[in-house]
Amino acid sequence: MDIQLLKVFSATAKExxxxxxxxxxxxxxxxxxxxxxxxxxxxxxQLFYRHNRGITLTPSGQILVSYAEKILHVIQEARSAVVDSKVPTGPLSIGSMETTAAVRLPVLLAKYHADYPAVDFNLVTGPTERHIHGVLHYELNGAFVAGPVDHPELEQENVTDEELVLVTAASHPPIDSxxxxxxxxxLVFQTGCSYRAKFNQMLQDEGIVPVKLMEFGSLETIxxxxxxxxxxxxxxxxxxxxxxxQGQIRTHAxxxxxxxVTTVFIRRKDALMTPALSAFLAEMRAHFS
Known part of the structure; x- marks a missing residue:
């Protein structure tokens, strides 16, 4: 099977x-x-149905997608594995929830970059669901997400615990119930955010039906x-x-x-432990210990 054909098929299926x-x-x-x-x-x-609206994967095409992802990833891993270098180099893509990236990661990332400047580091922020998908489909080497994550193809390790609080305007009176x-x-993040899911679960458990939800894409806006x-x-x-x-907002327990909620770091069990990822895990464990 021609690898170039698989690359074209994979890109077409993804797009x-x-x-x-x-x-x-x-x-x-x-x-x-x-x-x-x-x-x-x-x-x-036949791998695609052709129609007026474009293309759609056939059942055979849907099966081939997962194999193509694995084959192309293994080829990339093979290239990385044969590079004889003790110094971490090359690409490293890590996902993170926006809140974790804003508060927990700046010092860690600054130290990692200073220690391993040859690594082409990429941080992708977004909701937990998107990052789980990204790790499973080899788009991310690992990700900081809300745990626990129960998936047979993923490894996870606890990073830190976060206390969730209600946040209101500073002038809001105390919330007793x-x-x-x-x-x-x-005010909530987009669908797929673990904090939004936690909020929904809490309201459901308490028998509360919210009057109105407003969805936002960034922490600063909320x-x-x-x-x-x-x-x-x-x-x-x-x-x-x-x-x-600073008196801008008020928190309520x-x-x-x-x-x-526990933040965990996830990665695929079958993914190659590159020098760049190994160094990142070592610095992450030291940072959060």
């Missing part, structure tokens, strides 16, 4: 469009079409809008300590059974 795949690969669109046809002829099966939030607008009195949110105490000390 969901022959034209977008051609653009990403810097190929002519006709070249992408031809290579997919070559692969279909080689495998003697969680049921007081029912009439308030709740904190700013909470401070302005737009609504309330559920965030780690560590992320809002400075703003509370929630029932202990809902207040703690």
């Amino acid at each position: 969901g469009s022959i034209s977008k795949a051609a653009q990403k690969l810097n190929f002519a669109q006709s070249n992408v079409t031809h290579k997919i046809q070559q692969l279909e002829a080689d495998l003697q099966t 969680i049921h007081e939030v029912q009439s308030r607008t709740l 904190i700013g809008c909470v401070g302005a009195g737009l609504g309330i949110s559920l965030l780690p105490r560590s992320i809002v300590t400075e703003q509370e000390q 929630i029932p202990s059974k809902h207040s703690l």
Whole structure:
């Protein structure tokens, strides 16, 4: 099986469009079409349905996607494994929840970069669900996510515990009962965020149906809008300590059974332990010990 054909197939499946795949690969669109046809002829099966709206994977194509990801990843691992270098080099992509990246990682990342400047480090922030998907599909070498994560293909290790608190405008009176939030607008991250899921679970357990949810894409926007009195949110105490000390917001404790969430670092069990990743794990463990 031609590796180049697999690369074209994988890109096309990921982009969901022959034209977008051609653009990403810097190929002519006709070249992408031809290579997919070559692969279909080689495998003697149709990989995509062609229709007016574009293309869709066939059942055979859906099966091949997972194998193509593994094959292409193993090839990249093989290239990394044969490089005889004791000094960590090359790419390293790590995912993180935005809150963890903002508070827990700056010192760690600065030290890692100073110690291993030859590593091409890339930090990707986003919700837990997206990072789990990224690690499983070999797009990330590892990620800081909300735990626990129960998946047979992933390893996890505890990093730190976060205390979750309700965050309101500084002028808001004390919240004596969680049921007081029912009439308030709740400011949350996008779907897939572990803190949003925790908020939803807490409300469900308490029998609370929120009046209105407003979704935001960044931590800074949520904190700013909470401070302005737009609504309330559920965030780690560590992320809002400075703003509370400055009198911009106010925090309120929630029932202990809902207040703690553990941040874990996940990676694939079958992934190659590159020198860059090994060095990162060592510095991460030292930093959080």
